[in-house]
Amino acid sequence: MTIAGVRAALDLETAASEMLAWMADLYPICRSITGDGVRETLSLVKQQIPLTVHEVPSGTPVFDWTVPKEWNVRDAWVETADGERVIDFRTSNLHVLNGSVPVHARMSLEALRPHLFTLPEHPDWVPYRTSYYAERWGFCLSHNRLQRLREGEYEVCIDATLENGHLTYGECYVQGETSDEVLLSAHVCHPSLANDNLSGIALLTFLARALAGLRPRYSYRFLFIPGTIGAITWLALNEAHVGRIKHGLVVACVGDAGRSTYKKSRRGDAEIDRVVAHVLRHAGAAYEIVDFSPYGYDERQFCSPGFDLPVGCFMRTPHGRFPEYHTSADDLDLVQPAALADSLDKALAVIEVLEGNGTYVNLNPRCEPQLGRRGLYRMLGGPADAGLDELALLWTLSLSDGRHCLLDVAERSGQPFAAVRRAADVLEHHGLLTDAHVQPHPAGGIRP
Ligand code: ZN
Numbered sequence: 296m297t298i299a300g301v302r303a304a305l306d307l308e309t310a311a312s313e314m315l316a317w318m319a320d321l322y323p324i325c326r327s328i329t330g331d332g333v334r335e336t337l338s339l340v341k342q343q344i345p346l347t348v349h350e351v352p353s354g355t356p357v358f359d360w361t362v363p364k365e366w367n368v369r370d371a372w373v374e375t376a377d378g379e380r381v382i383d384f385r386t387s388n389l390h391v392l393n394g395s396v397p398v399h400a401r402m403s404l405e406a407l408r409p410h411l412f413t414l415p416e417h418p419d420w421v422p423y424r425t426s427y428y429a430e431r432w433g434f435c436l437s438h439n440r441l442q443r444l445r446e447g448e449y450e451v452c453i454d455a456t457l458e459n460g461h462l463t464y465g466e467c468y469v470q471g472e473t474s475d476e477v478l479l480s481a482h483v484c485h486p487s488l489a490n491d492n493l494s495g496i497a498l499l500t501f502l503a504r505a506l507a508g509l510r511p512r513y514s515y516r517f518l519f520i521p522g523t524i525g526a527i528t529w530l531a532l533n534e535a536h537v538g539r540i541k542h543g544l545v546v547a548c549v550g551d552a553g554r555s556t557y558k559k560s561r562r563g564d565a566e567i568d569r570v571v572a573h574v575l576r577h578a579g580a581a582y583e584i585v586d587f588s589p590y591g592y593d594e595r596q597f598c599s600p601g602f603d604l605p606v607g608c609f610m611r612t613p614h615g616r617f618p619e620y621h622t623s624a625d626d627l628d629l630v631q632p633a634a635l636a637d638s639l640d641k642a643l644a645v646i647e648v649l650e651g652n653g654t655y656v657n658l659n660p661r662c663e664p665q666l667g668r669r670g671l672y673r674m675l676g677g678p679a680d681a682g683l684d685e686l687a688l689l690w691t692l693s694l695s696d697g698r699h700c701l702l703d704v705a706e707r708s709g710q711p712f713a714a715v716r717r718a719a720d721v722l723e724h725h726g727l728l729t730d731a732h733v734q735p736h737p738a739g740g741i742r743p
Contacts, residue, residue, distance in 0.1 A: 298650050299713065301505050302643040311636035314497040317343070319627055321493050325388035328427055328484045328521035329353075329365040329462050336483050337465040340496065340519055344503040347468070349532075350461040357531035360524060363427060365460025366394055371453040373407070373434060381444060382434050388486040389623050391453060392433030393425040399452045407449055413438040414622060421623035423488060427524075430457075437623075462528055465519035467503045471511040477649060478543035478606060480593055484521035488625045491614065494550035494635060502642055512650050513541065526593035530602060542567040542649055543606035545594045549638035550630035553612030555582045561598035563587060565605030566652070567645075569702055574644045577711045580637075585613070609645075611638065651716040652702050654731040655695040655723070663692065669725050686710065687718035695719075697731040 296304075321339055326332035337348050355362040371384035371391040384390050392412065410433040414422045418438035426433065432453050465483070479502065481495035496519060503517045520529055530537065543560075544567065555575055559568045563586065575582040587607075589595050591614065597606035611634060619625040666688065690708035691701070701719055705712040722728035 296509060298506075298509065298511065298643065298647045301509065302640065302647055305505065305640070305643070307636035307640055308632070310501060310639060311632040314501055314635055314639070315627065315630060315632055317500075318489060318493045318497050318630065321496065322487055322489060322627060323388070325368060325486045326484055326492070327366050327393050327425075327486070328524055329363060329460065330367045332486065333463045333483055333521060336496070337463065337519060340465055340467075340500050343500050344467050344507065344517075346465045346519070348463060348465050350463055351528055351532070352461055353459040355462075355528070357524075357528045360527050362462045362528060363524065364457045365462070366455065366457050368395070368453065368455040371395070371434070371455070372451075374450045374452075375445075376448055376450075381440070381449075382436050387421060387623060389421045389423050389435055389488075391455070392431065392435060393423070393486060394427045394457075395432040395453045395455055396430045396457055397453050397455045398432045399454075401448055401450050403448055404444055404446050407451060410434060410451075411436060411441060413441045417618065417622060417624070418442075420619075423485065423621040423623075423625075462521065462524065464521065464525050464529060467517040467519075469503065469506045469509075469511065469515040469517075471514040473512060473514065474539055475513050475541045476539045477513045477515050477646070478518065478540045478597070478604070479515065480518040480520060480526070480543070480545050480597070480606075482522035482525070482547065482592060483519045484525070487623075488621070489627045489630050490548050490551045490617075490625050491620060492547070494548060494630055494638070495546040497635070498546050498549050498639055498642060501639060502646075505643065506646075511646075514539075516540075520593070522593060523596065526596035530596060537602060537604060540604050540606075542570070543597060543604055544571075544642070544645070545592045545597070545606060545608045546610075546642070547592050547608065548610045548612060548614060548617075550635040551611045551617055552631045552634050553617065554580065555638065555641060556585060556610045556613050557582070558585045558591060558594065558608040558610070558613070559587050560594065560605045560607045561587045561600075561603060562605055565607075566649070566702070567605050567607055569706070570645055570648045570652070571607060571609065573702065573705060573712060574641055574648060578641060578644070609638075609642065648702065648712045651712065652700050653719075654697060654700045655691070655719055655728045656697045656731050657692050657695040657727065658729055659692075659727050660696070663689070664727050669727075671721065671725065684714060684718065687714040688722065691715055691718040691722060692727065695728055
């Protein structure tokens with residue numbers, strides 16, 4: 296079966312409800328950039344797809360960075376003198392400043408205050424805050440909760456460890472016909488946040504599942520890595536092989552109700568940039584394409600000038616542009632099944648174009664070939680789209696001079712890629728078109 300076949304056969308509604316149910320299993324896990332939360336997450340991914348889990352020791356130099364100590368947290372709380380837990384990690388892992396050093400002390404509310412983080416503009420929500428590279432401790436809570444805290448002495452405890460261990464990441468490789476790779480990456484370092492982090496993990500996992508058992512043209516490498524340091528670590532360990540990466544996407548925030556957004560690679564005109572733009576243009580819904588900027592997800596690392604990989608970022612509403620971003624309101628209710636399904640379908644559509652794109656040569660380039668004699672007009676579909684397919688045939692013949700790929704044909708003709716791909720298949724079958732790599736010069740063609 297082909298990617299197009301897989302995409303056509305996929306029941307998106309069922310896929311989305313499966314993805315959401317699976318995200319509910321991942322949701323309670325306290326992830327961070329290192330530690331058992333990442334391992335537990337990857338073990339759930341491994342139940343779905345073949346995954347290799349890598350452990351990189353703390354202290355390993357990775358370019359200008361160092362793999363940090365491993366953080367694990369068992370419990371965290373703030374308790375009144377009466378023994379009432381006013382902040383409790385067990386009710387939400389967002390309550391602990393992610394990466395906190397351990398603490399166990401008694402202190403006044405005044406002394407505690409600098410360690411408490413709230414969101415006054417959304418007083419019911421708990422913010423998600425991190426402290427990875429400075430040895431700090433703290434708690435996050437709703438502003439309403441903070442305002443109800445009375446003066447007095449509190450017992451505070453963060454039962455955590457920050458010690459030498461490992462940075463953990465997962466990798467799933469789908470072998471294709473060539474060693475040229477498509478890189479797909481999602482971050483796995485956020486605790487109970489659904490759209491930011493879990494939607495990307497779910498999309499990539501189900502995408503890898505959809506590709507399993509196929510023999511695609513490209514090989515596919517799926518990375519499940521902690522943000523920033525995970526990408527830096529992966530690049531440091533795989534520097535010698537990055538030349539195989541021909542296209543790539545970082546996938547994040549793909550489940551909210553907002554429109555699809557694509558952030559272009561640093562190159563801006565890479566094939567992946569054009570392919571995603573093409574898919575979004577023909578998807579029949581509002582979308583946004585934004586230029587690269589060195590701020591965002593791990594495309595920052597993949598596109599850094601020393602690598603300059605053709606990797607864009609596939610999202611719905613970008614980070615920081617939805618109010619629930621990095622708060623307790625980014626929960627499973629924020630993720631819309633239809634949006635998740637739509638994102639999965641578009642990702643498959645992108646792969647379908649990448650897989651199907653190629654450059655061809657018209658074997659009958661002197662004037663139009665006589666299509667009717669070859670029965671090609673009879674092959675056209677129903678009257679409604681007959682004109683479309685005819686145009687696709689003519690455009691494909693017209694631009695197949697060994698210098699234009701099928702995506703060029705689709706863009707210039709305004710046809711969806713699938714129609715152009717279908718036209719190329721039919722023309723090839725009838726000996727009117729051949730792969731430019733097989734036949735580099737147009738037979739009988741006149742070269743300037
Ligand atoms: Zn985030």
